[in-house]
Amino acid sequence: MTAVRRWAALTRRELLKLARNPAAIATSLLLPILYLLLFGQGFNFSSLLKASPYLSPTQQALLLQQNLLGAPDYFSYFAAGMVGFVAVTATLFVGANVIFDKLFGTLKRTAASPATATDIFGARLVAGSLQPVGLAFLVLGLALLLGHVGLSGLHVTASVSVLGALEVVLSILLLSVMFASLFLSLGFTIEVPQTYFAVVNAINLPVLLTSAALYPWGSMPVWLQSIASYNPVTLAVWVLRINFFGDSYYKYAAWVYLLGLLAWAIAMFTIATLLTRRALAPKK
Amino acid sequence: MPDAIVAEGLSKTFNGSVKAVDSISFRVSEGEIYGFLGPNGAGKTTTLSMLTAVLGPTAGHAMVDGLDVFRQPHELKQRIGLVFQESTADQDLTGRENLELAASLFDVPLRDTPQRVNYLLERLALADSAERLVKTFSGGMRRRLELAVGIIHSPRVLFLDEPTLGLDPQGRAGFWKIIQDLRKESGMTVFLTTHYLDEADGMCDRIAIIDHGKIVATGTPSQLKDQVGGDVVTIRPSGAAPGVEAALRALPGVTSVTTQDGTFRVKCPNGETLIPKAVATASSLGAGLAGVSLRRPSLDEVFLEFTGREYREDEGPTATDRAVFLTRMQDARRGRR
Numbered sequence: 001m002t003a004v005r006r007w008a009a010l011t012r013r014e015l016l017k018l019a020r021n022p023a024a025i026a027t028s029l030l031l032p033i034l035y036l037l038l039f040g041q042g043f044n045f046s047s048l049l050k051a052s053p054y055l056s057p058t059q060q061a062l063l064l065q066q067n068l069l070g071a072p073d074y075f076s077y078f079a080a081g082m083v084g085f086v087a088v089t090a091t092l093f094v095g096a097n098v099i100f101d102k103l104f105g106t107l108k109r110t111a112a113s114p115a116t117a118t119d120i121f122g123a124r125l126v127a128g129s130l131q132p133v134g135l136a137f138l139v140l141g142l143a144l145l146l147g148h149v150g151l152s153g154l155h156v157t158a159s160v161s162v163l164g165a166l167e168v169v170l171s172i173l174l175l176s177v178m179f180a181s182l183f184l185s186l187g188f189t190i191e192v193p194q195t196y197f198a199v200v201n202a203i204n205l206p207v208l209l210t211s212a213a214l215y216p217w218g219s220m221p222v223w224l225q226s227i228a229s230y231n232p233v234t235l236a237v238w239v240l241r242i243n244f245f246g247d248s249y250y251k252y253a254a255w256v257y258l259l260g261l262l263a264w265a266i267a268m269f270t271i272a273t274l275l276t277r278r279a280l281a282p283k284k
Numbered sequence: 285m286p287d288a289i290v291a292e293g294l295s296k297t298f299n300g301s302v303k304a305v306d307s308i309s310f311r312v313s314e315g316e317i318y319g320f321l322g323p324n325g326a327g328k329t330t331t332l333s334m335l336t337a338v339l340g341p342t343a344g345h346a347m348v349d350g351l352d353v354f355r356q357p358h359e360l361k362q363r364i365g366l367v368f369q370e371s372t373a374d375q376d377l378t379g380r381e382n383l384e385l386a387a388s389l390f391d392v393p394l395r396d397t398p399q400r401v402n403y404l405l406e407r408l409a410l411a412d413s414a415e416r417l418v419k420t421f422s423g424g425m426r427r428r429l430e431l432a433v434g435i436i437h438s439p440r441v442l443f444l445d446e447p448t449l450g451l452d453p454q455g456r457a458g459f460w461k462i463i464q465d466l467r468k469e470s471g472m473t474v475f476l477t478t479h480y481l482d483e484a485d486g487m488c489d490r491i492a493i494i495d496h497g498k499i500v501a502t503g504t505p506s507q508l509k510d511q512v513g514g515d516v517v518t519i520r521p522s523g524a525a526p527g528v529e530a531a532l533r534a535l536p537g538v539t540s541v542t543t544q545d546g547t548f549r550v551k552c553p554n555g556e557t558l559i560p561k562a563v564a565t566a567s568s569l570g571a572g573l574a575g576v577s578l579r580r581p582s583l584d585e586v587f588l589e590f591t592g593r594e595y596r597e598d599e600g601p602t603a604t605d606r607a608v609f610l611t612r613m614q615d616a617r618r619g620r621r
Contacts, residue, residue, distance in 0.1 A: 002391050009388030017376045020417075109372035109433070112338060113389035114361045282357065284340045 006115050010123030017097070018131060025135065028090040032082040032139050036146065040082070044075045044152045067218030069238075070245040074216065075152035079143035080244055081213030084237040086139050087132040087175040088207060092200055094128030094180050098187030099196050117280040121184060121273060128180035129173060136172045156244045164243040167254045171239035174261040178232050178268045185272035188279040213237050232264040285313040287347075288441050288473035289335065294344035296330050296497075304330040306497035307344065312490075317467060317474040319488035321481065321583065327497040328477035329369070332445050335475065336366050349440050349473075362391060365439035365472075369446040371426040372433075375419035379410050379429050382418060383436055390437035404432040408462060424455040431459070435466065444476040448483065456480075460487055481583040491583070493590060500590040509581035512589050513539050515555030516579045519548040519562055525571035535561055544592075555579075 018024065055063065064073065071077035101107040110120055140154070147153015160168075183200065190196045208214065210224070211233035220228065228234045235257045242254045289312035296305040305327040312318040320328045333339035335346055337357035346353040351360045373382045380401060387397040405411040408428040413421065418429065427447065435442060444463070448456040460483065467474055478484050484491050485505045492502040501508055521528065529548060533541045537552045552558045555578040566573055579585055 005388050005391075005394070009385050013374065013377065013381075013385055016381065017374070020376050104375060105368060105370050105372035106374050108338075108368065110389065112336065112361065112366050112368075113386070114358060114391065115389045116358070282337055282340045282354075 003116075003119060006119045007123050007126070010110070010115065010119060011126045014097075014124055014127030015130075018127065024093050025131075028086070028093065028132075028135055029138065031089050032086050033142065035082050035085075036079060036139070036143055040075050040078045041152055043078070044073065065249070067216040069217050069241060069249040070157075070247075071241060072155050072157050072245070073152065075143075075146075076155045076157075076245070077216065077241070078214065079140075079154040080240040081211070081233075081237050083136050083140045083143065084172065084175060084233055084240055085208060085211075085213050086136045087172050087236065088179050088204060088233065090132035090135045091128050091176055091179040091183050092204070093183075094124055095183030095185075095187030095200070096193065096196060098124065098184060099190060099193050102191065103193075111280050117277040118273065120280060121188075121276040124184055125177065125180050125269075125272075128184065129176040132176040132180075133169060133172050154244075158242075158244060158246040160243050164254075167239050167258060168243050170258060171236040171254075171261060174258065174265045175232055175236040178261070178265040181265070181268040181272035185268075185275040188272075188276045207231065207233055211237065230260075232261055235260045235264070285315065287311045288314045288316070288349055289318070289475060290347040291331075291335065292345045294331065294334060294346055295342045296327075296334060296339065297342045303497050305334070305341075308492075308494070308497070308499050310492055310499060310502065312473060312475060314473055315467070315471045316489045317463075317476065317487055319484040319491045320475070320477040320494055321479070321484040321491050321587075322477075322494040323479055326479075326494045328479075328494055329445055330497075331494070332443055332475065332477050336364060336443050337361065362437070363440050365434040365437070365442040367430050367434040367442070367444045367447050369449050371418075371430055373418045373426065373429050376417060378415050378417055379405065379421070379425075380414040382429060383432055386433040386436045392437050400436065404436065408432050423450055424452075424458070427451060427455070427459060428462070431462065435472075438470060439472060441473045441475065444474065446477055446479065448478075448480070456483065463487070481587070485583050493583075493587060495587075495591045501586060505583065508583065508586045512581045512585045513551045514553045514581065515551070515558075516581075516585055517550040517552065517555045517558050517562060518575075518577045518579065519550065519566065519573065520575040521546065521548075521566065522572035522574040525566065525569070527569050528566050528571050531565045531569060532562055535565060549588075 052060070061072075065071070068074060068077040071080070098107065101110075107120075143154035144156075145153065147155060158164075182203070186196060186199055190199065210227050211231040212220070212228045213233050215224075217225065238250060238257045239254045239261075242250055242257075247253065289310075291311075292309045293307045294305055294309070295303065295307045297303050308327075308331065320331060322328050330339065334341050335348060335353060337353050337360050340354065348360055349363050351363065353360055373379075374385070377385065383401045383404060384397065387401060392400055402411075405414045408431060410425060410428055410432065413425060418426065421429065431447070434444075448459050451459060463474065464487070466472070476487070488505065490502065490504050491508060492499045493508070494500070501511065503511070519528075519532070529541055529543060532538060532548060532550050535558065537554065537558060538550055539553075540551045542549045550558065550562060559576060559578060563573065563576060
């Protein structure tokens with residue numbers, strides 16, 4: 001009971017801090033929204049295909065669907081990718097907060113209390129993983145809205161069931177748990193904010209660029225497809241795309257990709273727990 | 285009176301060579317206010333960090349409130365309160381939220397929490413600011429909040445690490461008044477580190493003077509002052525003063541004469557009556573005087589007596605400070621705490 005109370009109190013603290021720092025939320029959303037508003041709009045090459053006099057509408061649609069794994073246009077394909085990518089940008093701050101808590105002494109105070117390393121890590125993980133789910137739905141809402149204001153927007157072509165909606169939430173949640181664990185372990189082991197942000201930048205972009213969030217799958221070289229198939233962002237994005245555009249072009253059902261994500265999340269959670277325990281143990 | 289704190293042969297070595305704490309042993313009785321007095325880098329905070337299970341020892345053994353510090357750290361943390369040198373309250377939370385968080389972390393019963401939080405806010409004159417974010421608090425308010433967080437669970441032993449650092453004299457006096465009142469009310473044991481002599485003198489039942497990681501003297505403030513042996517008259521000649529030391533030593537009532545940097549420190553039971561005689565003696569030997577001063581027994585004198593050097597509250601970083609700093613930087617570079 002006391003452990004539950006500690007978790008609840010520490011999670012409440014994280015959520016209160018988050019609510020009082022709208023700049024952090026805005027920054028988390030900035031990159032995915034910029035991608036949607038600029039990259040997604042400017043790069044929507046499906047309009048080029050539609051302008052081609054050499055392809056019939058049926059051929060155009062087939063070509064697009066083959067390249068975009070069933071998505072009706074590139075923006076829709078890309079928007080699903082950005083919804084998944086929010087889990088990466090929004091969890092980045094959970095690790096940064098640990099470093100600032102070290103600098104301001106707050107972590108020292110918590111570590112000197114009876115709260116265990118698991119309590120301290122767990123509460124941050126819970127708060128840090130719930131936030132991206134909410135933000136992902138904001139990005140999803142924006143992507144849907146853009147289609148109604150004269151811009152390219154997300155067109156959901158499949159009927160999303162309750163189970164499908166749960167799969168979508170679960171995929172973002174598992175991706176958030178994985179990246180929150182990663183960034184928390186960095187936060188607990190790195191002392192200097194500059195080093196942390198340098199490492200995070202070195203992780204963020206390669207993760208995005210080796211995933212299927214950006215590129216049309218059909219145009220990716222085979223070697224990149226092989227790498228992307230194991231990228232957790234790809235796994236989450238595939239679950240989203242299966243539910244938004246149907247599963248005709250996918251080798252496995254959504255739950256298989258969810259299992260892959262679960263494995264990633266468990267692996268990263270385990271590593272992060274060990275590193276956090278080590279970081280919070282009395283110094284030798 | 286049973287012992288609340290027992291330390292035996294406690295040592296801490298950084299970088300394998302710099303001894304921050306060098307095999308110290310001491311006992312603190314229940315309900316006592318025990319002060320660790322020493323300049324920066326003497327080993328005070330390192331000792332306190334070991335006693336509160338924040339830092340592991342290189343050697344030695346410590347018990348606090350009957351618990352083995354190094355084998356039962358979790359149980360220990362439930363029984364002790366700790367007030368750090370710096371403010372550790374969460375600046376993005378209000379004063380009340382900080383106390384509520386601490387109450388949850390320290391297992392204050394849920395039904396007692398609102399009452400306890402309100403009591404401490406009132407007691408430490410923070411009630412009017414309870415709903416303000418801590419980032420808007422003054423230095424004195426932050427120190428009082430730090431204390432409130434440290435005692436939220438009514439600890440049996442309270443550790444204070446330089447708790448009044450950075451406070452003005454009025455703030456310091458107010459802080460110590462609260463500590464003394466709380467000690468009277470609850471009977472808790474207080475272990476404090478300070479480099480303010482007047483604080484140690486006025487607050488502590490007993491003091492250990494620590495220098496270069498070793499306890500050089502221990503006792504009540506009056507016992508320590510008695511060890512100095514009465515008043516100290518300091519005579520500073522303006523030039524060479526051959527024969528003066530021997531002549532001073534021969535004056536009636538003089539118990540000892542020591543020389544440091546050409547200045548004579550003359551101990552005697554009554555300094556006021558000795559000064560005219562000492563001045564006359566120096567003059568008769570042709571020695572000019574640059575200054576004469578009288579010091580009543582004080583902890584400054586005690587420190588000088590046992591360490592052979594003047595006590596300076598603003599002493600700069602020592603070899604230990606530098607070693608600790610270097611260790612932390614190296615750890616940071618290796619990516620660990």
